[in-house]
Amino acid sequence: MKKLRVLIVDDEYPARKELRYHLSMFNNISIVGEASNANEAYQLITALNYDAVFLDIRMPDMSGIELVHILQNMDSAPKIIFVTAYEDHAIEAIKVKAFDYLLKPIEKSKVEEVINRLFTEFSKEGFPSGKSNYFQxxxxxxxxxxxxxxxxxxxxxxxxxxxxxxxxxxxxxxxxxxxxxxxxxxxxxxxxxxxxxxxxxxxxxxxxxxxxxxxxxxxxxxxxxxxxxxxxxxxxxxxxxxxxx
CATH class of the missing domain: 2.40.50.1020 (LytTr DNA-binding domain)
Known part of the structure; x- marks a missing residue:
């Protein structure tokens, strides 16, 4: 079974733990890493190949929105799913062309919807071949x-x-x-x-x-x-x- 490589980014450990729990319920998702801030996330994303990033918006130093603006210059940027406690951030997510967003507290059904959408999208674009996992x-x-x-x-x-x-x-x-x-x-x-x-x-x-x-x-x-x-x-x-x- 094809698995999508996922990165979790949130400055709060309980939030990362909760999201990891929800994502671990899906056997077609591989949680490759976690980051506690946007700078750390940038290092990981530019070093490894991720298919999707579950990204908090409000973080110290650099916000999730600012990080996405930087990632848009990448040749093959991962799909971004914002995870936020603030519903008004949905407009910002649309502006930066995020793939989707989840509201905290996270609901299992909503996570399932996002995962299904991801796989539908990758089915159209073609799943990652797994041949380019070397550092770029x-x-x-x-x-x-x-x-x-x-x-x-x-x-x-x-x-x-x-x-x-x-x-x-x-x-x-x-x-x-x-x-x-x-x-x-x-x-x-x-x-x-x-x-x-x-x-x-x-x-x-x-x-x-x-x-x-x-x-x-x-x-x-x-x-x-x-x-x-x-x-x-x-x-x-x-x-x-x-x-x-």
Whole structure:
């Protein structure tokens, strides 16, 4: 059975818990994540593929309406279902072309109506194939500001102490909230390779491959520092296959 990937966004935990309970009643819905504010939701939406977002409107810092205005610039934005305690927000929801809205307190029958409408809509448009669940964008933070970075612009990731950084073609290294292990699972293996426990490299930015000791290799990257990244002995066999050595 096809499942729709859903994100829940609300600044109040009881509200998220209630909505998760209602959505968990449907076996054709997969609740992939939750966010407690619009900024966090933006990071998740630009990093993963969601089919629908159940979004609170009144939240601190950035409202749900403001977030939708930003998301409208995305090529394949998820469908937005506003969840609000204020009926007068329905007009705002219509203006930003939201898919639907639910009023708090949430009624089971209303949730069922929305889910049925979602599946009817996706039946017309075509269900997600599941082939594009790799990261398309990874967000990084620098001095408190969050930057979305396209995957193709990332040269490599590296861990240092308790942080994981990403290096881009231009500018300073950014801190990402993902671990190296999480990145390895969600990056396209046709583009990214983990030669060492502390590094993941974009193979399109490997400038040189130098043989090292005991059958190991060192990768020279196309960044501003020509960074040298070791390939462990255990990963050297895969490295040879990737680069046809």
């Amino acid at each position: 964008i990874v967000t990084g933070k620098l001095r408190g500001t969050i930057y979305p970075v396209k995957i193709e612009d990332i040269i490599f990731f590296y861990s240092e102490k308790e942080f994981v950084y990403l290096r881009v073609k231009q500018g300073e290294d950014l801190i990402t909230r993902f671990t190296i292990k999480e990145l390895e699972q969600r990056l396209n293996p046709a583009m990214f390779f983990r030669p060492h426990r502390c590094y993941i490299v974009n193979i399109n930015y490997v400038k040189e491959i130098r043989p090292s000791f005991h059958g190991c290799y060192t990768l020279i990257m196309k960044d501003k520092d020509s960074t040298e990244i070791p390939a462990s002995r255990g990963k050297s066999k895969l490295l040879k296959k990737i680069f046809n050595i």
